[in-house]
Every structure is written in structure tokens, then in C-alpha cells.
Amino acid sequence: xxxxxxxxxxxxxxxxxxxxxxxxxxxxxxxxxxxxxxxxxxxxxxxxxxxxxxxxxxxxxxxxxxxxxxxxxxxxxxxxxxxxxxxxxxxxxxxxxxxxxxxxxxxxxxxxxxxxxxxxxxxxxxxxxxxxxxxxxxxxxxxxxxxxxxxxxxxxxxxxxxxxxxxxxxxxxxxxxxxxxxxxxxxxxxxxxxxxxxxxxxxxxxxxxxxxxxxxxxxxxxxxxxxxxxxxxxxxxxxxxxxxxxxxxxxxxxxxxxxxxxxxxxxxxxxxxxxxxxxxxx
Ligand SMILES: Nc1ncnc2c1ncn2[C@@H]1O[C@H](COP(=O)(O)OP(=O)(O)O)[C@@H](O)[C@H]1O
Ligand SMILES: Cc1ncc(COP(=O)(O)O)c(N)n1
Numbered sequence: 001x002x003x004x005x006x007x008x009x010x011x012x013x014x015x016x017x018x019x020x021x022x023x024x025x026x027x028x029x030x031x032x033x034x035x036x037x038x039x040x041x042x043x044x045x046x047x048x049x050x051x052x053x054x055x056x057x058x059x060x061x062x063x064x065x066x067x068x069x070x071x072x073x074x075x076x077x078x079x080x081x082x083x084x085x086x087x088x089x090x091x092x093x094x095x096x097x098x099x100x101x102x103x104x105x106x107x108x109x110x111x112x113x114x115x116x117x118x119x120x121x122x123x124x125x126x127x128x129x130x131x132x133x134x135x136x137x138x139x140x141x142x143x144x145x146x147x148x149x150x151x152x153x154x155x156x157x158x159x160x161x162x163x164x165x166x167x168x169x170x171x172x173x174x175x176x177x178x179x180x181x182x183x184x185x186x187x188x189x190x191x192x193x194x195x196x197x198x199x200x201x202x203x204x205x206x207x208x209x210x211x212x213x214x215x216x217x218x219x220x221x222x223x224x225x226x227x228x229x230x231x232x233x234x235x236x237x238x239x240x241x242x243x244x245x246x247x248x249x250x251x252x253x254x255x256x257x258x259x260x261x262x263x264x265x266x267x268x269x270x271x272x273x274x275x276x277x278x279x280x281x282x
Contacts, residue, residue, distance in 0.1 A: 012072055014084070034264070073102045107140075109130075112216070166194035
């Protein structure tokens, strides 16, 4: 009997490895898998890391990163991709060059700069390369508040500031869209999406937990997976918000410090109530 054709959607993450399994490549691949997308990786750096912090960072030679990306692109194909920890300016140049060379679309840039424990994951000298070379290629940029402050040079304390930063990242730096995430705000964890035309506020309850290691990686990986499947940007970001909210709500309680989120939660607790975002015209 002929088998029904199975669509296999493929997503690539270009990011750092987290030995502790909560952030970076490991969080991305778990998220891709949970969202029914075939995950592939190009590792930029290997970190020795657990819930207590980062104890070592070992950059992969640029040629090794190039080989990983080329190997995946030339044979398997990429429906959408994301970047996470890029570590050094030359890695950003390489990634931008290869995205141009292979005309890779649906790029989600998570501008990872500093780990929650304080370790530097992007050299300060690479911040301008990230802004100038990668943002113009991005379908979506997903900064947290401190990262949005570095990119825009603004101080961000209110929801209005978050909106202003998202608009600047699109209009001034050339990204297709930006979502400024509210995890670091003093209030509710509201994320502000500016899609080039409209704002969309993604709201959720704030959970009092120390287990938020890898939330940004997981969120951007979920957006990437949904884009790989052909979802609209807004639908992809909405799904990612539900995914991360459930992953934080159903914490695993692993490790003695900032533990990982629960990548199983979205499928295990899918029936739980889901808040819809509100839309506001510009
Ligand atoms: N305590 C929390 N409760 C609920 N959602 C949270 C919490 N902390 C972060 N989030 C959400 O997790 C996602 C990642 O947020 P954030 O912490 O800002 O990013 P990053 O991990 O890059 O620092 C966002 O959708 C944010 O709103
Ligand atoms: C390899 C790698 N990539 C990204 C993060 C950021 O995650 P977080 O901000 O939750 O520490 C990390 N800690 N490690």
C-alpha cells in the first residue's frame, strides 16, 4: 500500500552548545522536535555550563562553523533558521555571507549577548556587526530588554519604550520585524511585536520562578519552527509565546541554580487556557 506523503519541515539553528541542556543548541533542537520540525545545528561555541553558570567557553574555528552550515544547506535544505550565541565578530560576518550566498530566508535573530548568570556570550566588539550585518537580513529579531537597549542605545523602562525600540530595530536597522521581550521588566512579561505596520502585545502571567534558563532560546526556536512550517509571522510568535509560557509554568526543578524550562509542557498541557494577544494600530 502506498504511504501517504509526509511533509518534513526543516529548521537550522546556528548557536552555542549548552552542556546543561537548557539553552543554546540543546533548547533549540528540543523545541524544534516538540513542534514537529526536523532540527539541524551549526555549533559556534561549546560552553561548559549548568544551572549555576558558565565555567568555560570554547569557540569553534570559523572554518568549522562554515562547514557545518554548508553541509546542511547543500544537501538537506533549510525552511527557516535562527541564530543564537555567535560569540565573535568574524562569526557574524561568516553567517551573514552564507545567508546571502545561499539566499536563506526566514531568519530569526536572537541577539544573545549575556547569559542569565552574567557570562559574556557575544564579544562587545561584535555588537556593531550584529546590528549592521545581521539585522537587515532578519525576518524577526527577538531581543530581551537589555539587548534592545544595546542595539538601539535607548533606555527601556516602560511599555512605550519597548514599542519605540521595536520600531527603531525595524525602521532604523532594517529588520523585517522585532519582538522586544518583557521577561526582564518589573511588570507582567508582556512582549511587544512590531511587524513593520502594527504592534501586537503578547501577554502572560508572570510566574515567580528561578527556572528561566534558556527562555529566550526556546522562544526564538519556537518562532523558527512555526515559520519553517509556513505559518505567518504573527501566528508563529503567538505559538512561541504559548510554548514558552507553558514551559515556564510547568518548571522541571532541575539543578541548584537557574534551571531549564520544560520543553514537554506545550504538548502535555496543550489544553490549558491560552491568552490571545491584543492588536493595536500604529
Ligand atoms: N517569570 C516569567 N513568567 C512568565 N513568562 C516569562 C517569565 N520570564 C520570562 N518570560 C517570557 O519568556 C520569554 C523570554 O523572555 P526574556 O527573559 O525577556 O528573554 P531572555 O531569555 O532572552 O532574557 C518572553 O516571552 C518572556 O515574556
Ligand atoms: C549556549 C548558550 N546560548 C544562549 C544562552 C542564553 O540563555 P540564558 O539567557 O537563559 O542564560 C546561554 N546561557 N548559553
